[in-house]
Amino acid sequence: MRIIGLAAYRGELHYDGAAYAFAGGRSYQQFTSTVVVLRTDTGLEGYGEVCPCGPSYMPAFAGGVPACLEELAPHILGEDPRHTARLTQRMDRALEGHAYAKAAIDIACWDLLGKAAGLPVHVLLGGRFHDRMPLHRIVPLAAPPAMPGLLQGYRDEGYRHFQIKLGHAVADDIALLRGLASTFRPGEVWVGDVNGAWRGDEAARVSRALSSLDLFLEQPCASYAECLSFRRRAHHPVKLDECLRDLEDVQRALRDDAMDAMALKVSKFGGLTRSRVIRDLCVAAGIPLTIEDAWGSGIATAAYAQLAASTPAPCLLNTTDLHRYNTTQLAHGAPDVERGTMTVGDRPGLGVEPDYRQLQGPFLEV
DSSP states (O other): OOEEEEEEEEEEEEBSSSOEEETTTEEESEEEEEEEEEEETTSOEEEEEEOOSOTTSSSOOGGGHHHHHHHHHHHHTTSOTTOHHHHHHHHHHHSSSOHHHHHHHHHHHHHHHHHHHTSBHHHHTTOOOOSSEEBEEEEOOOOGGGHHHHHHHHHHTTOOEEEEEOOSOHHHHHHHHHHHHTTOOTTOEEEEEOTTOSOHHHHHHHHHHTTTSOOEEESOSSSHHHHHHHHTTOSSOEEEOTTOOSHHHHHHHHHTTOOSEEEEETGGGTSHHHHHHHHHHHHHHTOOEEEEOSSOOHHHHHHHHHHHHTSOGGGEEEEOOGGGGBSSOSEESOOEEETTEEEOOOSSBTOOEEOGGGOEEEEEEO
16 A cells, blocks of 8 residues: 555634633634545545644644645655554654644554554554543633533533633632532542643642642643642642653653643644554553543544543543534544543544535645
């Protein structure tokens, strides 16, 4: 099997809510997703998707994807997509960094590997551990009086894991979480996520004031060094996300005992090939994972859901249903969601197909 063509399409995803807001004044209502289609000499096609969560969330932006794909395409044409590690190496030699753009190609290669083998990707990633996986639901940053109602609405839909966005004044965040604490129910998992907006002393104040509340604090400070310092004096388990940008960062965090949990975003690390390695390292170290991505529609959800489904139960904290955060869908066959849980099917590959009616392009075709 050889790759004989690459086409890239664009789709606009509109947030199904007033605004997706988080700390630092960042707020979005629309996201631009890129869908990559790899064609092969066997007639099989593989599909990948990458959708940055705006340009200021992590080192990724939608406007950079076309230029990266144009640079990468000549280096993967003629290659066998089933050799995913080899393709990853070729892309790294052709283009330094830009893991997010490489992720769309890598995911499409895994889709082709699964289709060629006649197996769903989760089997190739280690096998199914979950019939249904717990989902977390993000409670976006809003005026404090509105946030209890948002959380309760998601609870009524069946969610039991909540990622509560913080980023008000520190005293207001403390008051918000204290007020929400009375609604906490047994079996729920709460994560307070400030997306790196606190100084170390502010994180310490929050953790000390809320020491009796059972929750994770996610990415409390911007830098790894600040988070590590806080971790050593925190009253809560610490979950890391933005400050971990590659395999070496994760290895360092494991050596330093810097985290109690981790958010593994597939596109941030370049796709499933590298994310599988990181997943396996964390499983070996006993670090629970939220397996997800920055944003996306059904193809992105299918990719990380396959990785989540093949993650041993003790180390899968939860995953998420990003495709359901949007008013539009870019693919058919996304994983099934029911009452705060999600499952993947047994179709070969990722099990999804692009909905070309919702896509613009191709803006790149080689």
